[in-house]
Amino acid sequence: MNANLKRTVRQTLTIARRDFIATVFTPIFLLFLFAPVIMGSFGAIGGMGAASVADGASDKVRVVAIVTREQARPIAEADARLRGMFRDEEAPPQLLTLAPAADPAKQARRAFDGKDYDASAVLYGPLDHPRILYGPRGSRAADYLTLLAGETLTAERLGVALPKIVPTKIALVRQRASASGQHQSAFFAVFGIFFLTLFLSGQVVGTMAEERNNKVIEVLAAAVPLESVFLGKLLGMFGVALLFVGFWGTVVGQVSTLLPPPAAAAIGELAPAVGGPMFALLFGAYFTMAYLLLGSVFLGVGAQASTMREIQMLSLPITILQVGMFALSSAAASRPDSWVAKLAEIFPLSSPFAMAGHAANSPALWPHVAALAWQLLWVAIFISVGARLFRRGVLQSGSAKPWWRRAKAN
Structure with a gap:
């Protein structure tokens, strides 16, 4: 490893550590960490109210x-x-x-x-x-x-009572995953990655705009290449996401041991084609790629926007696009050999979702190596494009106006 590469890695990790510490070691992070409890509480209250009304009517x-x-x-x-x-x-x-x-x-x-x-x-x-x-x-x-x-x-x-049949019921354990179990595993994998990235990646968009407003980004850009700044911020926020997922993954893992036998049996039917341990590794890898892909796009958006209103206006189309990618990947999970599946696996923003579903439907491992390399290439492209747009659109001109405002003025 040459000196330039070592310096770039050190600068990137420094930016990542700075953003991670600035995000985690704040009281607001506790609200973010326990946000699922707050949302779940409101959902449970509404659900219990609706259930009581329904039960009262059904009685x-x-x-x-x-x-x-x-x-x-x-x-x-x-x-x-x-x-x-x-x-x-x-x-x-x-x-x-x-x-x-x-x-x-x-x-x-x-x-x-x-x-x-x-x-x-x-x-x-x-x-x-x-x-x-x-x-x-x-x-x-x-x-x-x-x-x-x-x-x-x-x-x-x-003229007599019908005979009462007393059968001998024998539970059968499948030797291999059923087709319906694989399709269900594929859908839950797609939905899991979609939900986590939708919930966690949105915080990336505000980091660049906040530091752009208080002029910190100009100081960082003067000392560190913009690509290292973008990648460092992305890795720092990804560390926050891993902390969130690790915390709630541990909680859910402990709660799942208390599930009743029918629920545990239903979960047992979710058998991915590649096997449980390999599927868990691939799920983690594709969640990482989905977060980095979407986060790099959000970083580019945050670099161009200068106010929270502009961030919201630009984030909405990206979120709608992400929902569209979820719909495309869900269709691919239910039809793994169709052209829809191939399209979803190749398109960069839907590829992590679709390939997670592919892991549940097919035992082949080599496509995942190619898919991860393909997705990593697009992460680099998005980071590079975002850094260039920020460098040419903001720093070089010395103007705080984003590129669409300057184009309108010209």
Whole structure:
């Protein structure tokens, strides 16, 4: 390593350490670190409120069967047998049986106006040709009443109770990941990188604009090459992001051990094609590339903007572009061999997301070497372009106006 390269590395790391310390060792960083708790608390409060309203409404919902006294017990027994096939959150509304009045059709219509319960669907008439009325969201309840009528009629015609089957259930452990498990792993990988970069990379944009306003950047640019300043700031903010991810990764890892068995089994189905340890390494590598790519773009934006309003105006199109890259990569994750997947894997800003999904869908490792090199090249390009725009647009002219304002003035 020659002297110039050593000096460049030392200068870059100095800038990175300076920005890392200036960000982490402040009280505001604690608010940033615990921001997920604050957002999660508001979300939990809203969710519990909505759930309580939904539960209160669902407690009064019923499916109604207008049947004779002789049929009331068989249909209740059939309901008990069929209801055992559903999960609690998927089960149909509770069954309510009513004795038929003089006009069952009118009685069925009046059932929807009852104050003690909310009828979702009402059955009346003979069980072999029943009539079923249902409300706007009662189509599935009507289907359940149809099945219930058939089950009851079968038991009646047999004259005896239906035989109770006691199966022997054997849990099977897959020897290899299923296709659906790979697709789910791919989607969660894409979403995880998208969420982390969207949440963490936005702080990069304000660092350059802040130091440009207080004239610190001119001092740094006089002593250190602008490329080293840009890369150092990017690495410093990436260190902050790693601290954030490490903290919350540890917390989530401890909480995941307390998950109930069904949730743990569902997570166990998320089996990437390259294997768990290799997938974790590739996820970390692609998160790094996604952060550096987006962060370098944000740095360039921050270098051109001189006020927070301009930063917000320029950051919005980048965020919209990032959401578009997430949509493109999600489509690629569900169709790994399509042209959409190839486009997402090649385009620089979507490549980290798409290649993380590729790792879940394909066991081949060599494409990741090429992809990481390709993404690293674009990080260098974005940093170089951002530094040149800042050097030519701000420092060389001695003007604080960004390039679009000067172009308009000319």
